[in-house]
Amino acid sequence: MSKNIILPFNNAVETSLRIIVLLYRSYPSNLDMNKILYLDFLNVHYSDTNNIIESIHPKSQNIDWEIFVRRDTIQDGLDLLFRKWLIEKLYLDKWVYYKISDNGVPFIDSLDSKYSSRLIENSKKIIDMFWDKEISFLDKVIKQIQH
Numbered sequence: 001m002s003k004n005i006i007l008p009f010n011n012a013v014e015t016s017l018r019i020i021v022l023l024y025r026s027y028p029s030n031l032d033m034n035k036i037l038y039l040d041f042l043n044v045h046y047s048d049t050n051n052i053i054e055s056i057h058p059k060s061q062n063i064d065w066e067i068f069v070r071r072d073t074i075q076d077g078l079d080l081l082f083r084k085w086l087i088e089k090l091y092l093d094k095w096v097y098y099k100i101s102d103n104g105v106p107f108i109d110s111l112d113s114k115y116s117s118r119l120i121e122n123s124k125k126i127i128d129m130f131w132d133k134e135i136s137f138l139d140k141v142i143k144q145i146q147h
Helices: 010-025 031-048 066-083 104-110 114-132 136-145
Strands: 087-092 095-100
Touching: 010 031, 010 066, 010 087, 010 095, 010 104, 010 114, 031 066, 031 095, 031 114, 031 136, 066 087, 066 095, 095 104, 114 136
Parallel strands: none
Antiparallel strands: 087 095
């Protein structure tokens, strides 16, 4: 008999929750896949080296590779949110952008847990600090966290 392995962190469901909160905090603007990838990484790991936000995950020892392998999980989370009508896809300038849908806002408003409250607060701080930054800048910030 095979065992089901449950990964409590960074699975598609938890990642989709982090994504929709980032999109909620970004509203009315939208985000592309790369920006979501980097902001989500910062949402999870910025507290590893900085006290501005409170950690939502245990500190990881080896995150050097994580930004490269997260893309599939981020895409799975985006697909899940889109299938549930919680986000919208926008096709602009030959690129796909995402934004929270009208159904997504009541979903966020219905969240009532310590984790979700901390996630919403942290996401606001991450968006305030990094929303308008280029990917090259975010990459430098992430490299500082990784080392």
